């Protein structure tokens with residue numbers, strides 16, 4: 001068996017094409033990292049479409065809110081609740097997966113959709129690989145900044161890994177068991193969001 | 194048993210196909226080792242000391258004879274002809290080839306089986322009482338609830354990358370035979386005044402290097418809220434469980450650091466938000482899932498038929514076996530029979546392919562084609578006519594599965610340990626063999642009475658040593674194998690964690706030490722008092738004094754070396 005090659009990781013946050021709403025599209029949103037040596041209010045924000053860290057958004061909201069081309073990204077430990085009153089002012093929400101094995105982003109996405117009712121773009125960023133896309137889609141992501149060294153086509157296919165599911169999630173797909181429950185189904189689904 | 198339908202089958206097939214693609218991408222170098230790792234683990238594949246190990250899921254320990262024959266086939270063709278039943282009611286194959294694992298998963302899918310979530314930081318296989326559905330002390334049959342939890346947790350999108358593994362047990366009897374208080378979450382089923390099932394959620398138990406007994410978070414969750422309550426617990430854990438240190442990442446550490454009251458508050462807050470959401474089970478969910486189980490068609494029989502009472506009166510080995518290995522049954526005229534895998538020349542839980550085939554035949558002949566794997570690594574035939582017991586006993590005797598020792602000291606639990614497992618500090622199987630050899634006299638064992646002896650090869654505690662009346666733990670001292678002994682551990686309603694007796698011992702000292710522990714018990718016991726009850730009454734001190742008579746003196750004075 002061939003020894004698997006460990007490629008050096010590309011910059012996780014420099015991605016020029018993403019998967020969004022089931023299609024591969026070019027992307028020019030710039031990621032603004034959280035620099036530990038800078039106070040949030042001191043972060044310089046470039047012109048153009050930017051995705052800024054939550055603390056930066058909170059400290060510079062008064063200026064950024066008017067731009068219309070600002071998205072906010074959440075780190076795994078961030079509380080999505082803190083963004084709830086900003087929904088009208090931000091263009092997208094990104095959830096960072098610094099390492100693909102850190103699963104907190106799935107719960108953040110789930111809360112953004114089912115608790116806070118964010119209806120806009122929800123994007124997975126960071127260590128975004130093929131084999132997690134299906135789950136990401138199910139918890140409510142609709143955009144994926146797939147790592148630049150991964151095939152976008154394989155990523156598209158991975159979104160269709162399963163056609164049957166066992167549990168309700170924010171994607172509103174109908175679980176296996178519910179297909180049997182008949183009349184209850186429609187009623188229960190009505191209260192899904 | 195639960196019967197798969199086309200949906201269940203498609204999920205398992207899709208999963209096997211997905212895994213085949215993942216293996217191919219890994220072989221082609223498109224998937225790095227550390228990226229493939231969680232994927233293969235969530236399909237049960239470990240890379241071990243000698244060869245990869247595949248852990249096959251046996252959902253809540255239930256198997257059909259058809260499935261067992263398939264496991265025999267896989268064991269024969271893809272392994273070296275021996276499978277190992279684990280303490281979490283799964284089957285492990287220790288000699289598979291990675292490139293053949295996709296084929297194995299296809300074979301499993303042919304009989305509605307898989308290896309989904311048998312490892313990795315996700316919700317693992319659900320375990321339950323091996324006597325579910327037949328135990329006379331049952332309040333609620335846990336199997337439909339196990340199946341509902343199995344379905345809910347299978348490929349759950351939000352909880353596939355938890356801080357650490359997550360083990361769920363379900364039970365619905367008066368006596369806890371599922372080690373509920375040693376699980377991350379346990380669902381203990383009971384009934385309200387109207388007979389509606391309620392769920393007691395016990396959270397934060399576990400073994401490992403920090404053994405903790407689970408605590409009740411809520412007593413009376415209506416069964417329809419079972420999934421949403423689990424979701425609330427898992428979401429709190431997924432968000433706030435520690436991820437910086439794998440030894441502190443289990444939910445027990447989160448519950449302990451918050452305190453159960455604060456943990457409960459967080460869970461309740463999340464639960465109250467989602468309680469009436471889409472994951473609340475519909476009213477007819479339980480009857481629907483029950484209808485998906487094939488209910489055994491019991492004949493109208495009487496208890497203690499003549500053929501049984503005659504055999505009991507005339508056949509001493511049979512009577513002895515009947516006393517230890519046969520249990521009462523809900524249905525009149527039936528019994529549940531435990532097949533002991535604990536026999537000379539075999540590690541606990543080890544069964545050959547030929548034996549699997551033979552046991553599958555016996556299940557067809559005597560037990561409506563159904564089998565269960567127990568957490569103490571034995572096999573149960575749950576629907577045996579009492580009139581068939583003498584014939585079944587002869588058949589089992591010929592196969593070597595009739596050791597009349599269930600619940601006695603030689604019915605020990607041992608993990609694979611250093612012979613197979615990469616994480617081991619020491620070997621378990623030779624220790625089990627040495628202790629078994631020392632205590633092989635069955636009359637002596639009968640005299641000693643019920644005694645659970647559990648052996649783990651390292652702190653991961655797969656051999657459940659913390660829950661052993663006598664526990665043996667392998668420790669590593671400068672590259673040598675040493676063993677630490679404890680007494681007083683137990684599962685059950687009165688669960689307890691064993692107390693360590695003192696410095697660890699060399700392998701060759703262990704059988705002596707076990708004998709000394711038993712001597713202390715025999716001297717101290719009140720009439721008919723079980724080992725565990727004696728330990729609870731007299732404490733660990735007398736055992737310590739016996740094993741370490743020179744305590745307080747220098748290490749050199751003691752016959753055992755001090756563990757620094």
Ligand code: SF4
Pocket residue numbers: 608609610611614615616617618649650651652653654655656
């Ligand atoms: S207890 Fe340790 S040695 Fe034994 S199987 Fe588990 S990890 Fe391996």
